[in-house]
Structures are given as structure tokens and as C-alpha cells.
Amino acid sequence: MVSWLLFWVPVSVGVGVAALWLIPSVYAVVLGLSLCFIRFVWALWMPSVSFDRWGYHLDDSQLRIVSGVWFRRVTSIPRGRIQHVDTRQGPIEAWFGLTQLHIHTASGVGSDGVIPGLEPQVAESLRQQLLSRLDEDAGV
Amino acid sequence: MSESPWLQLHPASVAVNLLPRTWRFIRSAWPFLVAMLYGGRDGMVSLVDMALLTVFFASAVGGTIVHWATLRYRMANGLLEIKSGLLNRQLRTIDPARVQNVEMTQSMFHRMAGLVEVRIETASGAEAEGLLSALTREEAAALVDALRAGQKVSALEQEEEIVIAHGLRELLLFGVTDARWGAAVVVFGLFLEGMPFSGPDQLLGLSSHGFEMALLIPAILVGTWLMSTVTAVVRYYGFRLIRGPHGWIAEHGLFTRRRVEIRVGKLQTVTVLQPWLRRKLGFASLEFVTAASQGPNTRLSQAMIPVVPDERLDEVLRILAPGGEGWADLQLQPPDPKALVRGLVAAGVRSALIAGAATFWLWPWGLLAWLWVPTSLWIARLDHRNQGWSVDDHRLVTRKGFLDRRTEWMPRGKVQSSVAAQGPLLARYGLGLLRVRAAGSAVTLPPLAWKTCVEIGARLSKARRPLHPLPAAAEGEANGTTPLLPTGP
Numbered sequence: 001m002v003s004w005l006l007f008w009v010p011v012s013v014g015v016g017v018a019a020l021w022l023i024p025s026v027y028a029v030v031l032g033l034s035l036c037f038i039r040f041v042w043a044l045w046m047p048s049v050s051f052d053r054w055g056y057h058l059d060d061s062q063l064r065i066v067s068g069v070w071f072r073r074v075t076s077i078p079r080g081r082i083q084h085v086d087t088r089q090g091p092i093e094a095w096f097g098l099t100q101l102h103i104h105t106a107s108g109v110g111s112d113g114v115i116p117g118l119e120p121q122v123a124e125s126l127r128q129q130l131l132s133r134l135d136e137d138a139g140v
Numbered sequence: 141m142s143e144s145p146w147l148q149l150h151p152a153s154v155a156v157n158l159l160p161r162t163w164r165f166i167r168s169a170w171p172f173l174v175a176m177l178y179g180g181r182d183g184m185v186s187l188v189d190m191a192l193l194t195v196f197f198a199s200a201v202g203g204t205i206v207h208w209a210t211l212r213y214r215m216a217n218g219l220l221e222i223k224s225g226l227l228n229r230q231l232r233t234i235d236p237a238r239v240q241n242v243e244m245t246q247s248m249f250h251r252m253a254g255l256v257e258v259r260i261e262t263a264s265g266a267e268a269e270g271l272l273s274a275l276t277r278e279e280a281a282a283l284v285d286a287l288r289a290g291q292k293v294s295a296l297e298q299e300e301e302i303v304i305a306h307g308l309r310e311l312l313l314f315g316v317t318d319a320r321w322g323a324a325v326v327v328f329g330l331f332l333e334g335m336p337f338s339g340p341d342q343l344l345g346l347s348s349h350g351f352e353m354a355l356l357i358p359a360i361l362v363g364t365w366l367m368s369t370v371t372a373v374v375r376y377y378g379f380r381l382i383r384g385p386h387g388w389i390a391e392h393g394l395f396t397r398r399r400v401e402i403r404v405g406k407l408q409t410v411t412v413l414q415p416w417l418r419r420k421l422g423f424a425s426l427e428f429v430t431a432a433s434q435g436p437n438t439r440l441s442q443a444m445i446p447v448v449p450d451e452r453l454d455e456v457l458r459i460l461a462p463g464g465e466g467w468a469d470l471q472l473q474p475p476d477p478k479a480l481v482r483g484l485v486a487a488g489v490r491s492a493l494i495a496g497a498a499t500f501w502l503w504p505w506g507l508l509a510w511l512w513v514p515t516s517l518w519i520a521r522l523d524h525r526n527q528g529w530s531v532d533d534h535r536l537v538t539r540k541g542f543l544d545r546r547t548e549w550m551p552r553g554k555v556q557s558s559v560a561a562q563g564p565l566l567a568r569y570g571l572g573l574l575r576v577r578a579a580g581s582a583v584t585l586p587p588l589a590w591k592t593c594v595e596i597g598a599r600l601s602k603a604r605r606p607l608h609p610l611p612a613a614a615e616g617e618a619n620g621t622t623p624l625l626p627t628g629p
Contacts, residue, residue, distance in 0.1 A: 062598065062601035064601075070563065076557060076597040105556040105557050105579075106556055107577035107579055107582070109582075112557040137553075139554045139555070140554075
């Protein structure tokens with residue numbers, strides 16, 4: 001909802017204004033309002049569906065992360081391969097008191113896995129568990 | 141070379157580096173230079189243009205001199221230290237145990253000056269972490285020995301032994317089967333870009349020259365093929381694969397001689413390249429990737445063996461990549477049968493778009509392009525039949541392609557992570573793609589049933605353990621039926 005307010009409302013206004021040069025003003029206003037409304041419905045519906053699809057599972061051998069509504073992903077990361085873990089918090093997450101974990105291996109793709117929306121104490125506990133196998137063979 | 145004083149690059153490094161650096165600058169800025177030289181009034185170079193060129197050249201000279209004057213290296217406490225920079229000073233420390241491979245390169249300029257460039261690569265980034273651009277051969281050998289001592293690698297009881305050596309015949313075989321058709325598309329694009337179009341009328345006028353345009357395409361393809369053959373011969377001239385006491389070594393190059401040494405056990409993936417023509421001629425090419433490669437999306441092979449006869453494939457793989465044996469008896473499982481439908485739809489849509497574009501641009505000769513549609517459907521079918529995969533306790537193998545067959549092999553012990561992915565189209569067929577990442581490379585299995593993708597991903601994360609079925613709960617997680625730990629509200 002915050003991204004809708006901060007991003008899609010200005011974008012919809014911009015699209016409507018830009019369309020004034022191409023189509024009659026009534027249609028331009030309808031276009032801007034339609035875009036704004038569609039993104040509003042999307043912003044209401046998508047986060048709850050997306051939240052339902054996010055999850056993680058840590059066992060003795062690996063961390064598994066599932067995510068995605070249209071594009072599903074199941075990421076498996078062997079615990080012994082974790083090189084480092086980043087804890088990140090943007091301003092909106094700070095407002096809601098949440099953090100996200102970024103898990104890195106030696107694969108060189110940036111984050112191999114991301115777990116968003118964790119409460120800080122849960123994130124810290126998970127981070128400690130994930131880093132408990134740093135002395136294992138990194139496989140490089 | 142224990143704890144030694146700081147050492148410096150050879151003074152000739154200024155000259156040796158300046159020419160390639162200038163050439164690199166010209167290569168990257170040629171459109172700007174051409175515009176500068178021919179874009180002025182009456183084709184004259186203005187004073188401002190000359191001043192700009194002088195500044196660029198002076199900065200290249202200055203940068204090279206500063207690089208030579210400030211770069212120092214030494215082995216201290218068993219670690220390689222390299223410091224450089226005048227205003228922005230940098231000290232880099234490299235643990236020899238972390239070194240993936242050491243490469244020694246000699247360009248023409250190096251050879252004239254009797255020098256060697258040493259590149260030391262770890263798994264940490266896209267570029268060589270240690271680059272010493274001009275050392276004498278003795279200095280380079282001393283440095284490599286010091287790094288080996290730091291790696292604590294026990295030397296095998298054997299002298300260097302040449303396993304494979306290529307003559308001109310092998311290189312020509314490799315070159316003619318290594319055509320990079322993407323280059324032809326670029327050449328064709330540049331040609332169209334260079335045509336004197338000034339409006340839609342002139343653009344449509346091109347259709348009246350359909351026959352000439354239709355002849356141009358094979359001409360560009362043949363030119364690209366010849367060019368790629370010559371490039372391959374120059375790059376791999378004098379190729380030798382050597383089994384050494386510390387690992388194995390690949391040497392090649394006509395103008396720039398490259399010698400890369402890779403320790404056994406550092407390989408992340410091995411790719412066997414067998415395009416249709418190579419299969420008919422009875423050989424394959426091998427590509428080796430270590431963790432020093434540029435990342436899974438921009439992979440760069442650390443070493444390539446251009447020609448390995450089919451009958452020696454098993455032997456060569458056994459020498460270079462322990463665990464790679466049994467190639468001849470490789471039993472692969474087929475992709476999911478539903479993947480054929482997906483492949484046919486994708487090939488049909490792709491070829492129809494190309495044929496439509498060709499018809500528009502090259503009327504009426506472009507109509508011939510519609511013959512490509514049934515051909516591509518036939519190739520898609522053959523592609524599907526040639527795909528396969530296998531996962532056992534020691535390795536992961538995946539094979540793709542009929543015309544351009546690639547078989548990739550990754551040791552189980554090198555798996556870093558895996559991602560099973562499914563978009564809306566794959567979901568429609570109940571399929572998924574499993575991408576398995578190692579350090580610096582990744583392989584993707586052919587389309588499989590979604591449940592199988594998830595299950596294999598989970599098994600691979602339990603590397604070097606016997607395979608066993610996933611517990612029922614974990615299977616439920618994979619299918620989304622059992623809730624996992626939710627993220628925060």
C-alpha cells in the first residue's frame with residue numbers, strides 16, 4: 001500500500017498528464033484513474049497472497065525458502081555453504097519493526113536467498129543458526 | 141622467497157602495458173574517434189579534437205607510469221601482498237590457499253621483452269585479484285613456487301607430461317565447428333544500420349532489391365564462419381594440455397601465449413561441447429570452469445580443450461576431473477514428456493516471428509523463411525529427445541541440444557545452492573526448472589515435473605550423503621500443502 005501511495009499514484013498522474021497530448025482529456029483522465037484504481041486493488045490483494053506463499057524452513061542440513069505467486073521459487077541452500085548473512089532494514093521496514101535476511105554463498109550471484117519481514121529477534125536468532133557452520137568446506 | 145623485501149614490476153612494463161592499453165582505448169572508443177576525425181567541417185580535425193586526443197593519450201601514459209612506479213609485491217608471513225596507487229593507495233593480501241588458478245600470459249610485446257604477465261585468481265570477484273603485468277620469467281617462476289608452497293599442495297611424483305597437443309589440423313577442425321552465428325546477426329544489423337535510409341520510403345524501397353539482400357545473408361554467414369575459424373586457430377595455436385605435479389596446465393595462443401594452471405579439486409563444472417558437426421567428425425571440446433569465473437550469468441571458461449577425440453574423452457575426463465569417469469556409459473534420464481509440448485510451442489512462436497519479420501523486410505524472398513517453421517519444430521523435437529539428466533552420489537549431469545549439444549557435469553560437493561522455478565506457462569504443464577549453482581557457474585536441468593524439481597533441489601543440498609526420499613512433511617512443504625514458518629506480519 002505504501003508503494004502504491006508513493007509510486008503508483010504519482011505514476012498514474014504522470015501517465016494521465018502525458019496522455020493529454022495524445023488523446024482527448026476525458027479519456028486521459030479515465031486512463032490515469034483506471035491505472036490508479038487497478039494498482040490500488042493490486043496493492044490490496046497482492047501482499048496477502050504473496051505473504052501466504054512466503055516461507056522458510058531450516059533443518060540440520062539446509063535452509064529452504066519458498067516464494068512467489070505467479071512465479072514460484074523453492075530455493076535450497078546447504079547450511080555448510082553459507083558464507084555470510086546480511087541483516088537489512090529499509091525505512092518502511094524500520095517503521096513496522098521488521099528486518100530481512102540476505103543469505104550469501106560462494107556462488108557469486110549476490111543473495112542466494114532472501115527472507116523478508118522477520119521480527120528483529122527472530123532474524124537475529126536465525127542469523128546465529130545460519131552462521132553456526134562457517135567452518136565447513138565452502139566447496140570452492 | 142619467504143619474507144622478502146618489496147619487489148617491483150620490470151621497467152619495460154611501461155612500454156609493454158602502454159601499447160595494449162592504447163589499443164584497448166582505441167577499440168572501446170572507436171565510434172567517438174571516427175566521429176572526431178570525420179565529423180568535422182571539411183573532414184578536418186579541429187584543435188579541440190587534437191587536444192582531447194592528446195589528453196587521452198597523456199592520461200594513458202601517465203596511468204601506466206604510475207602503475208609501474210607504485211606497484212610493489214612480496215610474500216610476507218606466507219601471504220602474497222600487493223600494494224599500488226599514488227593518490228588512492230591500496231594494499232591487497234591474498235592467501236595462497238584461496239588461490240583458484242594462476243595464469244601466465246605473454247603477449248607479443250611481453251615476448252619481445254622476455255617478460256610474463258601473472259594473473260592470480262581467487263573465488264572472490266570477476267577480475268584477477270592479483271595482476272602483475274610484467275615480471276621476468278625467473279621472478280614469475282619464483283612467485284608461482286612461493287604460492288604453491290603457501291597452498292601446501294603436495295606435488296605428485298611425476299614430471300610434466302603432455303596429455304594432448306594440437307596441430308593445425310585439429311585447430312582447423314575446431315575452428316570450422318566453432319562458428320559463432322550471433323556475430324553474423326550483429327554484422328547484418330550493422331549493415332542495415334549503415335544503409336543510407338532517411339525515411340520509410342527508402343526503407344520500403346529496399347524490398348525491390350530482395351534478391352541481392354537474400355544473397356547478402358549467406359555471404360555474411362560464410363564471412364562470419366571464416367572469421368571465427370581464423371580466430372579459433374589464432375587463439376588456440378600450439379595448444380598443449382600438460383599433466384603436472386601440482387595439477388594440470390593448458391597452454392595456447394599465437395600472438396598472446398596463455399598458460400593456465402588449475403589444481404585438481406578446484407573444478408566447479410565441466411562442459412562437454414558436442415555440436416552436430418563435431419559429433420559427426422568424432423570429437424568433442426571440453427570447457428572447465430573454476431570458482432574464479434565471472435559468475436553464473438556471465439560465465440567465462442578458465443580453460444578449454446578444443447579437440448578431444450571421442451575415444452579419449454573418458455580417459456581425459458578421468459585425468460582432469462576425478463569423478464568424471466564413466467562418460468562412455470553415462471545413463472541419463474529423459475525430461476518430462478510434457479516438456480515436448482512446451483518446446484514445440486516455443487519453437488513455433490519464435491520461428492513464426494522471425495519468418496514474419498523476414499517476409500516484411502525481404503519481400504518476396506523472405507517468404508522462404510517460412511520453411512524455417514517446420515524445420516525448427518523438427519529441431520525442437522530432436523532437442524527434446526537429446527535432453528537428459530542424472531544425479532547420483534558424486535555428480536550432477538545435464539545434457540541439452542541436438543545441433544548444439546552441451547553436456548554439463550558438476551561434482552555434488554561443489555553445489556552452493558539450487559532454485560526450483562516455475563512461471564505461469566510451466567505451471568500450466570505442471571513443470572519446473574531446476575537451476576543448480578556452484579561457485580562461478582550454474583547448470584539448469586531440463587524441464588521436469590515440479591515435484592521432482594523440488595525434490596532434487598532438496599537432495600542436492602544434502603551433498604555427499606546417500607540419496608533417500610524426502611520425508612513426507614518436506615514433500616508437503618514443496619507442494620505448498622504444509623505451511624512453512626511464516627515470515628513476519
